[in-house]
Amino acid sequence: QKEVEQDPGPLSVPEGAIVSLNCTYSNSAFQYFMWYRQYSRKGPELLMYTYSSGNKEDGRFTAQVDKSSKYISLFIRDSQPSDSATYLCAMRWDKIIFGKGTRLHILP
Amino acid sequence: GAGVSQSPRYKVAKRGQDVALRCDPISGHVSLFWYQQALGQGPEFLTYFQNEAQLDKSGLPSDRFFAERPEGSVSTLKIQRTQQEDSAVYLCASSFSSGTGSFSGANVLTFGAGSRLTVL
Numbered sequence: 355q356k357e358v359e360q361d362p363g364p365l366s367v368p369e370g371a372i373v374s375l376n377c378t379y380s381n382s383a384f385q386y387f388m389w390y391r392q393y394s395r396k397g398p399e400l401l402m403y404t405y406s407s408g409n410k411e412d413g414r415f416t417a418q419v420d421k422s423s424k425y426i427s428l429f430i431r432d433s434q435p436s437d438s439a440t441y442l443c444a445m446r447w448d449k450i451i452f453g454k455g456t457r458l459h460i461l462p
Numbered sequence: 463g464a465g466v467s468q469s470p471r472y473k474v475a476k477r478g479q480d481v482a483l484r485c486d487p488i489s490g491h492v493s494l495f496w497y498q499q500a501l502g503q504g505p506e507f508l509t510y511f512q513n514e515a516q517l518d519k520s521g522l523p524s525d526r527f528f529a530e531r532p533e534g535s536v537s538t539l540k541i542q543r544t545q546q547e548d549s550a551v552y553l554c555a556s557s558f559s560s561g562t563g564s565f566s567g568a569n570v571l572t573f574g575a576g577s578r579l580t581v582l
Contacts (some may be wrong), residue, residue: 362502396555397466397573398505442504449518450495450571453503 360453361444368461373430374399377443377453380424384445387419389428392440392455401441402428433460466574468580473543476579483539483577485554495571496529497553503562505553511537544581551576560581 360377366413371431375389386405402417404410410417418427426445430437440455467486475481479505487494497505498521507521513534522529525528526545531537541548 358504360504396577397555397575399573400570403570446503449507449510449521451507452497454504456504 358443358445358451360420360455362454363461364457366459366461367433368372369433369435371433373433373437373458375456375458376430377408377426378424379426379445382424383447387417387426388446388450389417390442390446392442398442428461432434432460435460465555465574467553468574468577470577471575472578477545478543478580480540481544481579482540483552483579484572485537485539487535487537487554487556488572491556491558493557493559493569494531495555496537496539497555499551499553499576501550504555508539533535541579546581549579549581
């Protein structure tokens with residue numbers, strides 16, 4: 355079992371829908387949780403980070419962490435075609451470990 | 463510079479050739495990381511530098527992989543006697559502060575666009 359599990363998708367949703375992306379993890383030592391967005395042929399860029407259980411909002415994006423269940427989520431409200439990308443969850447203990455990434459397509 | 467710069471963007475090598483991939487981090491960034499991203503996978507950690515010191519090389523897959531950052535700025539990832547399984551995108555990332563300890567905006571990683579290596 356990998357330390358971080360993420361469904362690779364692809365996930366296709368219509369424009370304007372709420373998107374839910376999820377990861378599970380096995381290492382309870384992870385302290386910091388991040389979501390990166392990666393467009394094709396580009397490097398990952400950080401969207402959000404958090405270190406505590408609960409929700410954190412930034413515009414249309416909400417990151418949710420449940421440490422008791424070892425489960426993290428990213429919600430995207432009012433999804434736009436420009437949100438089409440691969441979304442990577444990442445977690446840090448001493449080094450940053452990434453999930454496989456979920457390919458998201460927002461259909462106009 | 464404005465961002466992390468990597469070169470070459472694309473490299474095709476014959477099996478057995480040596481390759482060198484360059485990373486130019488953001489000026490003043492102390493920490494530098496190398497990751498390997500295979501097709502359809504997330505980035506996998508290779509190695510980490512704090513200034514010129516290589517503090518963690520636990521992710522390097524074999525002794526054919528070697529990384530250096532002699533003056534604490536530009537870094538080079540060298541792969542000797544390339545094999546087909548080395549085909550991947552090699553990502554470099556840098557951050558302003560050290561990669562360990564408490565997390566803050568100062569140690570957020572900024573990634574380059576990557577060097578795509580294809581070994582035939």
